[in-house]
Amino acid sequence: MTPLSVLDLSPILEGSDAGQSFRNTVALARHAEQLGYRRFWLAEHHGMPGIASAATAVLIGHVAGQTRTIRVGAGGIMLPNHSPLVIAEQFGTLASLYPSRIDLGLGRAPGSDQATARALRRNLNASADEFPQEVVELIDFLSDAPRQPVQAVPGRGTKVPVWILGSSLFGAQLAAMLGLPYAFASHFAPAQMMDAIELYRATFRPSEQLAKPYVMLGFNVFAADSDAQAALLATSMQQAFVNLRTGRPGRLQPPVPGYMDTLGAPERTMLAQVLSCTAIGSGDSVREQIAAFVQRTGADELMLTSQIFDQQARLRSYELAAAAMHA
Incomplete structure (x- = not known):
């Protein structure tokens, strides 16, 4: 049987507010856990009136604290908006609080306009073109023996499972090259789904994290x-x-x-x-x-x-x- 997981944007309903959205998210996570769903992921969005999951790591920690066994993670963190070190520290903290239950999905789209990007990272020279390098840097921060002089504490040695998210062939190529599991956004951008799956499986290279291709849609x-x-x-x-x-x-x-x-x-x-x-x-x-x-x-x-x-x-x-x- 194909495993099932949940993606939640913590939607803000007409006539309601973010506080109620978070209560609904926790209730859904508990429900999914009882039903046998494998993961419960939350997505990073900014400046969206109907989505409350902007502070994604904070909400992941809240959901993980209100559940017992279901894996909780990001689907995903938009890495161009953040320093890899900060994400390593955040998810290293989550993994230390909730061992063997935290996932880290990474996306390359900033998911925002220039003004929002400036407010988030204040560095408009950063771009999605740096995404592969920053993924490698982040994975290194989470490893047992980082090669960088700066250490992520918490973070080092937690080896939080990293996923590549995508809706195009770029993410498929990167996930295959790094030997990472691949999550395709077919729920809203299905145009290149079959081509991306085929490319990912055909070019996959085994890694320490993953021995063979793994596709979540x-x-x-x-x-x-x-x-x-x-x-x-x-x-x-x-x-x-x-x-x-x-x-x-x-x-x-x-x-x-x-x-x-x-x-x-x-x-x-x-x-x-x-x-x-x-x-x-x-x-x-x-x-x-x-x-x-x-x-x-x-x-x-x-x-x-x-x-x-x-x-x-x-x-x-x-x-x-x-x-x-x-x-």
Whole structure:
């Protein structure tokens, strides 16, 4: 059976606030742990009105402290925004607090505009072009015998598992070259998914961390007790993508009956493309859709995300997805 994990953006709901988002995140993590999900990852975003996981390492520590066994990590940390030493210290601290439970996924996209990048790192000379070098530097900080004169304390010797995140062939090449597990953002950028998987597996070089290729794919799931209810729940995510792509990012909105009927052809085409790696429906329907996706891609693990407005419906979606995979 393909292992399942959870990606959470700690969404801020319309009419709510970040404090409630964090309570919802903890409740989801505990629920996922009870259901047997392998990992619970949080993603770094900045300046987004609907996403509360900006201080990602802080939130990872909070979630890890409120759970017992599930792995908790970053999916991911956007390394161009940070010094590798600072990330090594943060995740070395997390690994020291929660041994054998912390993952560190790294992305090269800053995920922000120039003004936000300046506010985050205050060095606009830093760029995504330096990403490979900084990944190697960070891994060295976490190793038993770093080659650098500066030491990460905590950090040294923790050997926190590092993943490369990506939505293009660049990340696939880097993960293969360094012998690291690869997580592809197919849940919102699926265009190069199959090419990236093929390239990663064909060029993978074993490393101390990983002996053979390991691919985890992002996948949207909107599961409910009926296909119609699931389709309604999915409209919150559809609204979020349309608003983001039209320059109007905001808080996660309540579902809207008949939402797709209100859209023009360009918006429908855009949603069909970016959400092509998505299962919507009842438990049986979701099981068939997930099975078809795994068969097509050969994914070693799936990271499910359910951007659902109602918290109880979101918990139910993950419950149905887990049950579908165990059926």
